[in-house]
Amino acid sequence: xxxxxxxxxxxxxxxxxxxxxxxEAILKAIYGTHRHVTAxxxxxxxxxxxxxxxxxxxxxxVYRTLSLLAEGGFVQALELGRDRGTLYEHTLGHEHHDHMxxxxxxxxxxxxxxxxEQVQAAAIRRHGFEATSHRLNVFGTCAKCQEKGKGSAAxxxxxx
Amino acid sequence: xxxxxxxxxxxxxxxxxxxxxxxEAILKAIYGTHRHVTAxxxxxxxxxxxxxxxxxxxxxxVYRTLSLLAEGGFVQALELGRDRGTLYEHTLGHEHHDHMxxxxxxxxxxxxxxxxEQVQAAAIRRHGFEATSHRLNVFGTCAKCQEKGKGSAAxxxxxx
DNA sequence: CTCGAAATGAGAACGAGTCTCAACCGCGGG
DNA sequence: CCCGCGGTTGAGACTCGTTCTCATTTCGAG
Ligand SMILES: [Mn+2]
Ligand SMILES: [Mn+2]
Ligand SMILES: [Zn+2]
Ligand SMILES: [Zn+2]
Numbered sequence: 001x002x003x004x005x006x007x008x009x010x011x012x013x014x015x016x017x018x019x020x021x022x023x024e025a026i027l028k029a030i031y032g033t034h035r036h037v038t039a040x041x042x043x044x045x046x047x048x049x050x051x052x053x054x055x056x057x058x059x060x061x062v063y064r065t066l067s068l069l070a071e072g073g074f075v076q077a078l079e080l081g082r083d084r085g086t087l088y089e090h091t092l093g094h095e096h097h098d099h100m101x102x103x104x105x106x107x108x109x110x111x112x113x114x115x116x117e118q119v120q121a122a123a124i125r126r127h128g129f130e131a132t133s134h135r136l137n138v139f140g141t142c143a144k145c146q147e148k149g150k151g152s153a154a155x156x157x158x159x160x
Numbered sequence: 161x162x163x164x165x166x167x168x169x170x171x172x173x174x175x176x177x178x179x180x181x182x183x184e185a186i187l188k189a190i191y192g193t194h195r196h197v198t199a200x201x202x203x204x205x206x207x208x209x210x211x212x213x214x215x216x217x218x219x220x221x222v223y224r225t226l227s228l229l230a231e232g233g234f235v236q237a238l239e240l241g242r243d244r245g246t247l248y249e250h251t252l253g254h255e256h257h258d259h260m261x262x263x264x265x266x267x268x269x270x271x272x273x274x275x276x277e278q279v280q281a282a283a284i285r286r287h288g289f290e291a292t293s294h295r296l297n298v299f300g301t302c303a304k305c306q307e308k309g310k311g312s313a314a315x316x317x318x319x320x
Numbered sequence: 321c322t323c324g325a326a327a328t329g330a331g332a333a334c335g336a337g338t339c340t341c342a343a344c345c346g347c348g349g350g
Numbered sequence: 351c352c353c354g355c356g357g358t359t360g361a362g363a364c365t366c367g368t369t370c371t372c373a374t375t376t377c378g379a380g
Binding site: 079081082086100102103109111113115116119120123124126127128129130131132133134135136137138139140141142143146 | 239241242246260262263269271273275276279280283284286287288289290291292293294295296297298299300301302303306
Binding site: 321322323324325326327328329330331332333334335336337338339340341342343344345346347348349350 | 351352353354355356357358359360361362363364365366367368369370371372373374375376377378379380
């Protein structure tokens with residue numbers, strides 16, 4: 001986190017942007033949680049945290065800073081459906097991962113598979129495409145929720 | 161297309177829903193294009209097509225029917241970023257595929273790779289998750305646009 | 321044909337995200 | 351340590367895709 005702040009400061013300097021209390025607070029906030037948060041959640045979080053230090057941060061600034069952080073690679077946006085809104089997570093200190101979303105309990109599970117990444121990269125290259133990023137979102141039922149749903153009809157399966 | 165209409169009719173009957181001229185027209189419209197279309201594009205398309213038969217279809221009905229068609233598996237929604245809006249494509253007669261989006265020209269390229277699907281399925285299963293669907297979106301530069309950008313600095317690369 | 325339920329149209333409402341612009345404040349220079 | 355030039359912020363208006371409301375229309379079983 002300390003070095004993240006340093007990186008951010010450098011990033012800002014390189015682009016002749018300023019290190020403001022707001023930007024610091026937002027960076028700190030998103031690096032202070034391991035959840036996937038919406039801009040609104042972050043905003044509310046910052047309201048409370050800021051009440052103490054008398055630092056008000058507007059929604060606009062949260063959105064603006066989140067975009068800035070995304071450009072700099074400090075955070076990443078996740079879009080899991082028009083409804084859930086855009087989710088953000090910090091990236092430094094976390095290797096790339098994909099997401100599985102449980103439709104029953106809403107839990108978001110992160111996973112990473114090297115072989116998958118390699119096969120994927122190969123397939124993409126084979127099509128003459130040059131990838132800069134990708135998102136794999138899997139929807140279904142998590143292990144826990146599979147248990148709960150054992151009282152009904154036996155084994156189903158679907159693909160979509 | 162004829163059998164798709166039959167399937168749709170059956171689907172509606174099973175759920176005691178009605179086959180209306182609007183629903184027919186919308187089904188026909190989305191099965192009549194091979195592009196990925198937004199609800200709005202479809203709406204405008206239907207306006208023109210409907211002028212002849214004096215069949216007006218409201219935006220609300222387009223949205224409602226698209227959701228219905230998605231539930232029934234007749235169409236699929238694609239969400240490639242908060243900006244582009246939700247895109248729809250018909251599914252019957254098309255096997256599952258993933259998408260690569262060219263950030264330079266906006267083109268959407270479909271691709272399918274069996275090995276990828278299998279490795280993916282295995283990785284997901286290994287995590288105790290039961291998948292019902294997934295979306296893999298790859299962002300980058302298409303082959304054509306890679307050509308165009310050959311006058312500048314030599315080979316770059318990035319990963320995000 | 322009749323009738324009740326489902327479906328539709330028009331436009332209001334909603335909400336995430338963006339824009340506007342006057343007031344504010346980082347920060348390099350003196 | 352103070353100044354002043356922009357970059358930055360806050361509040362709220364605004365955008366625009368999507369959903370909701372409800373009076374009216376239409377499907378389709380009997
Ligand atoms: Mn994550
Ligand atoms: Mn497609
Ligand atoms: Zn679950
Ligand atoms: Zn291209």
